[in-house]
Amino acid sequence: MSNCYLCGTTPAPNKLALKNTFTAHCFAKFPESDRLCDRCQFSIDTRANYWNETKGKYSLLYARNWSWLYQGDRLISPVFDGEHEGFPVVKNLATRVEMRNWLLNPPEPPFTMAIAESGQKHILFLAQEAQSKDLFPVQFEMDAVLIRRSFFAELLDIFERLMGLGANKSDIVSGQYKSQFLLSAYLDPDFQEWDAAIAKQRGGRLLELVAHVAQKPTEKIDEPKSIAPIEEIKPIGNKQLSLWG
DSSP states (O other): OOOOTTTOOSOOOEEOOOOTTOOOGGGOSOTTOOEEOHHHHHHHHOEEEEEETTTTEEEEEEGGGOOEEEETTEEEESEEEEEETTEEEEEOOOOHHHHHHHHHSOOSSSEEEEEOSSSSSOOGGGOOEEOOSSEEEEEETTEEEEEEHHHHHHHHHHHHHHHHHTOOHHHHHHOOOOHHHHHHHTTOHHHHHHHHHHHTTTTSHHHHHHHHHOOOOSSOOOSOOOOOOOOOOOOOOSSOOOSOO
């Protein structure tokens, strides 16, 4: 049986039938194929109803809106349960808090993780399967980001401590802090140490992924931990790259 046109895996039992609106053909792993695997077809074609608590009614969502977590072939998130008006019902769409937990405490490998940023692009077919909980690839929108779990946890901790001091996410990512914040924070030696650690990652997708899932502390910041020198991880570009070859 032929490989999947999009992700390159086998078996690929479904006929290739992508809509004219699909524009990511340049990322296809097996462009000579005329077949799709079950996972890719599901992630491209699926529409599902989601109960919108705010509006008090069901909303129809497309699969490109979702973030995904698989353990082997088992879909962990999102969860499907039942049917409404001819469409499957999707529940427990991943929140950023849950994505944060995926990154800090991933499932036992092999697993596949894809985190949507815009909700406007199909990304699951680009994601690579992870073989380790401590060093693994994450598909973040159209970029493959390599996560060293201990490093990520330390960087996230520093980022959230800066948020706890009153800095907002965009200022931390850019380094362009508002003057009102700097008046209270700049002379704080903890701020200078934390910002210096963050500065090494500015301009890379790793820091943007940290910002995407970071949560402002709800309690007073603890006494600062001693921060070991942080080794810079260079971001992987906007091409799908092999992390293991």
